[in-house]
Structures are given as C-alpha cells and as structure tokens.
Amino acid sequence: MRFLPVFLDLQAGPIFLVGAGELAQAKLRLLRAAGARVRWHAIDGHYDLNSADAATATIERSETDPLTTDLAQVIAVICAGAGATGHAMAARARAAGIPVNVMDELDHSTFIFPAIVDRGDVVVAVGTGGASPVVARRVRERIEAMLPARIGDLATFIGRWRTLIRDRISEMPLRRRFWESIVDGPIGAAVLAGRVHEAEHALKSIIDPSRYAARQASGFVTLVGAGPGDPDLLTIKALRALQDADVIFYDDLVSAEVLDRARRDAALVSVGRRIGKPGIGQDAVNRLLIEAAQKGQRAVRLKGGDPFIFGRGGEEVAALREAGVPYAVIPGITAGLGAAAESEVPLTFRREALRITFLTAHKVRDAEAVDWSALTDTKMTVVVYMGMTAAPAIRAGMLAAGRSPQTPVGVFARATRPDAKAVVGSLDNLPALAAQVDKGPAILVIGDVVARSAPWRNENLAQLLSNFGIAAE
Numbered sequence: 001m002r003f004l005p006v007f008l009d010l011q012a013g014p015i016f017l018v019g020a021g022e023l024a025q026a027k028l029r030l031l032r033a034a035g036a037r038v039r040w041h042a043i044d045g046h047y048d049l050n051s052a053d054a055a056t057a058t059i060e061r062s063e064t065d066p067l068t069t070d071l072a073q074v075i076a077v078i079c080a081g082a083g084a085t086g087h088a089m090a091a092r093a094r095a096a097g098i099p100v101n102v103m104d105e106l107d108h109s110t111f112i113f114p115a116i117v118d119r120g121d122v123v124v125a126v127g128t129g130g131a132s133p134v135v136a137r138r139v140r141e142r143i144e145a146m147l148p149a150r151i152g153d154l155a156t157f158i159g160r161w162r163t164l165i166r167d168r169i170s171e172m173p174l175r176r177r178f179w180e181s182i183v184d185g186p187i188g189a190a191v192l193a194g195r196v197h198e199a200e201h202a203l204k205s206i207i208d209p210s211r212y213a214a215r216q217a218s219g220f221v222t223l224v225g226a227g228p229g230d231p232d233l234l235t236i237k238a239l240r241a242l243q244d245a246d247v248i249f250y251d252d253l254v255s256a257e258v259l260d261r262a263r264r265d266a267a268l269v270s271v272g273r274r275i276g277k278p279g280i281g282q283d284a285v286n287r288l289l290i291e292a293a294q295k296g297q298r299a300v301r302l303k304g305g306d307p308f309i310f311g312r313g314g315e316e317v318a319a320l321r322e323a324g325v326p327y328a329v330i331p332g333i334t335a336g337l338g339a340a341a342e343s344e345v346p347l348t349f350r351r352e353a354l355r356i357t358f359l360t361a362h363k364v365r366d367a368e369a370v371d372w373s374a375l376t377d378t379k380m381t382v383v384v385y386m387g388m389t390a391a392p393a394i395r396a397g398m399l400a401a402g403r404s405p406q407t408p409v410g411v412f413a414r415a416t417r418p419d420a421k422a423v424v425g426s427l428d429n430l431p432a433l434a435a436q437v438d439k440g441p442a443i444l445v446i447g448d449v450v451a452r453s454a455p456w457r458n459e460n461l462a463q464l465l466s467n468f469g470i471a472a473e
C-alpha cells in the first residue's frame with residue numbers, strides 16, 4: 001500500500017484549485033458536492049460556472065497568479081488541466097508541505113483521489129494506488145450494490161446517541177457490543193427500513209444499556225473453516241465471524257491472506273501443529289477456547305479447509321459441550337474439493353466415478369492401518385489427506401487392492417494458493433509424482449476422473465507437441 005486512505009476535514013480550510021476546461025469543472029463539481037470551500041484559479045481565464053455554481057458562495061474565483069498567491073490556511077492543492085503551471089504549483093505545494101494532487105500525474109502528486117461511495121455519513125474510498133481507475137470504479141459499483149441504501153442514516157442515528165451511551169457504558173468492549181446489538185438487531189433494521197422514529201423510541205426505552213449489552217456479551221466459540229488458502233473461498237458466514245472476533249486461534253494451515261480478512265484489532269494466536277512439530281497439543285487448544293469464552297470473549301477457532309474433515313473439530317466441539325460453552329460450526333471448503341475445482345477434477349462422473357472416499361494416511365504406520373480392501377471399486381475416487389510421506393505405502397496398498405498400476409493419479413500441492421502446483425501420472429509412479437511438487441500441503445487424488453483434469457489435458461498436449469518437436473509453453 002503506497003497511499004494510505006485518510007479523510008480530509010473540509011471545514012479546516014479552503015482547497016486551492018488550479019486548472020482549466022472540463023477537467024477543472026469536474027473537480028469543482030466533486031468539491032462542491034462534498035461541501036468544500038474552494039479558491040479557483042482558472043488559468044485560461046474562463047470561469048465556466050453555470051448559474052447554480054456561480055451562486056455558491058463557497059467557490060471563490062481568483063484572478064491572481066497561483067504561483068505567487070498566499071497559501072496560508074490552504075489544506076490541499078488540486079491541479080486539473082493546468083499543464084506546466086500545474087507542475088510548478090505542485091513543486092510549490094510540496095515545498096510548503098501542503099498535500100497536492102495533479103490530475104493523472106502520480107509523479108507530481110502527494111495524494112490521489114479514490115473512487116467514492118457516498119451515503120451521507122458513510123463514505124467508502126476505493127483506491128488502486130493510481131494503477132487503474134477502471135478497476136476502482138468496478139469495486140465501487142460492487143460496494144454500492146452491497147450496501148443498504150440507508151446505511152448512512154444508520155450511522156447518523158448512532159452518531160446522535162453516541163455521547164449519551166458513552167456516558168452510560170464506560171467499559172469499551174461492552175459499549176462495542178451494545179452498538180453491535182443495535183446495528184445487527186431490530187433497531188438497526190428499523191432504521192434501514194426508514195422507520196427512524198420507531199427506532200428512536202425503541203432505543204430510548206432501553207432503561208439500562210449496560211445490562212442490555214451484558215446480555216449480549218456472553219462468550220462464544222465459533223469453529224470456522226478457513227478453506228484451502230484462497231481468501232475468496234471463505235464463506236460469507238466465515239468472513240462475518242472473522243470480522244466479529246475478539247480472538248482467533250488459528251492453525252498453521254491457515255493462509256496469511258485469510259488471516260488478513262480478520263478484524264484489525266482481533267488478537268491472533270497461533271496454535272499450529274505441523275507434521276514433525278508437536279504444536280501446543282489438543283488439550284491445550286481446548287482449554288484456550290474454553291477460557292476465552294468464559295472471559296466473555298468471542299473466540300474463533302480457525303481451521304484449514306473444513307473443521308470436521310481431518311481437523312479434530314469433533315474433539316473441540318465435545319470439549320466445549322462438556323464445559324457448557326456455547327458454540328457454532330461454520331463449514332469451509334475442504335482441501336480436496338478446493339484442489340478438485342482448481343484443477344478441474346470432477347470427483348464424480350456419470351457411470352465412471354460413483355463414490356468418493358476421503359481418507360488420511362498421515363504416517364506410514366497409519367497408511368498401513370487403512371483397509372485397502374475397501375477401495376477395490378474402480379468406480380470410486382479416492383482423495384488422500386496428509387499422504388505425501390506415505391505415498392509409497394498408498395501405492396502398494398492400492399495395487400494390493402487390485403487397482404491397475406495405470407490408474408490415473410494427481411498430486412495437488414498448495415491448492416488455491418498463488419504457488420499451487422499440480423502433477424498427474426499413473427498410480428505406479430505415485431511416489432515420484434509426490435516428490436515433484438516440492439513441499440506440501442498436498443492432496444492426492446486416485447481414480448479415472450483424474451484423466452479428465454486440466455493438468456492431464458495439458459500433459460497430453462505437451463506430449464503431442466513434443467512429438468512434433470515443439471516445446472509447450
């Protein structure tokens with residue numbers, strides 16, 4: 001992030017606008033709508049204000065030379081369509097320590113304009129560091145579509161009550177919870193539906209806001225599936241839980257990009273365990289969750305993929321239930337499904353693959369414990385978690401179960417992450433394929449449907465091209 005979004009107080013002083021033509025007019029319209037006081041130096045001498053603009057006392061036309069005019073009190077300088085004068089003005093503003101924007105010229109600017117969503121007191125600024133205004137506008141459109149029309153009214157409503165409630169609930173976390181229960185509850189809904197009077201009345205009738213907030217403040221644990229890595233694969237519920245959390249206990253498998261979606265001031269606690277590294281142990285994790293809830297915190301237990309697939313979520317739920325702690329479970333996209341979608345492996349296929357087995361083969365010892373005889377069915381796709389080191393044992397087990405050495409297999413490492421790698425081949429070569437992906441985490445998929453995957457098609461294309469002496473890209 002090169003540009004930090006901040007909001008400029010337009011009551012602090014005037015904006016100094018230098019420019020000509022339609023570009024300056026456009027900036028003027030924006031500043032006027034925002035309620036800014038503007039000193040406008042139209043360097044071509046044309047003040048093409050329409051009558052409404054001309055009537056506005058907040059715009060002061062200036063005939064003086066902008067390069068020598070006094071800049072005292074000026075809070076920002078904007079140059080639009082000002083050519084060389086704009087560059088000279090930018091140098092002047094910089095020397096005086098005043099923020100300056102030269103339209104479409106990043107090199108001369110110390111600040112840039114975002115795309116703006118304007119809903120009264122709720123303003124959203126979208127930036128792309130100056131890289132692409134078109135992308136910024138698309139993002140703005142999406143946000144416009146997502147925000148309730150009266151979201152600004154809700155902010156104004158709360159603004160009116162803030163001081164009063166601050167005086168009556170001194171404790172900050174409790175106060176936050178109070179406002180959250182207003183925003184998320186029927187009172188907020190009434191404001192969003194345009195029934196402000198009704199909401200006003202309801203809020204007034206809360207006699208003891210502190211008690212009201214305390215009722216909402218009981219601790220709670222949410223087991224949240226973080227998905228395989230790509231943060232866009234979080235569910236909306238997962239995102240909400242991450243945004244509401246006081247504390248987040250996360251696994252090693254959870255990607256940094258997913259953690260980045262958490263509430264900024266949530267405490268992040270790693271309780272990771274990795275193959276070969278013990279981590280803090282399941283009992284200790286259970287204890288942390290219970291203690292957090294008992295302190296009244298909203299705790300999130302964030303787990304890679306889905307909490308209930310090889311994630312020990314079941315044990316955590318049992319411990320919470322035993323301790324009488326309220327909890328909820330939010331599913332996530334398990335790594336096998338994430339990998340399958342990314343590499344286009346249809347895990348089932350009409351007549352060809354009618355069943356799926358998810359199994360884990362954590363250590364060689366565990367792999368030996370798998371009942372391979374249950375996997376003889378060639379119409380069954382087998383998805384293996386934690387199977388990298390056990391790849392030779394998996395190969396041996398599947399062959400012993402009577403699967404053909406030619407059965408297509410895929411190794412999908414770091415699926416849905418930027419450094420994802422997929423290799424495909426035959427069951428016979430499984431250990432060598434596993435060695436090719438460098439490091440985990442990786443999912444193995446065994447079954448005919450792997451021959452329908454994108455990496456398989458590419459492999460065959462590469463083979464075909466190399467027959468003609470052409471290297472595939």
Ligand code: SAH
Nearest residue numbers: 305306311334335385386414415441442443
């Ligand atoms: N609860 C998780 C699984 C935890 S077990 C889930 O539902 O996905 C850990 C194993 O998950 C790893 O050894 C690996 O086999 C698999 N895994 C997790 N993330 C992965 C990813 N991004 N790509 C491939 N495999 C992954």
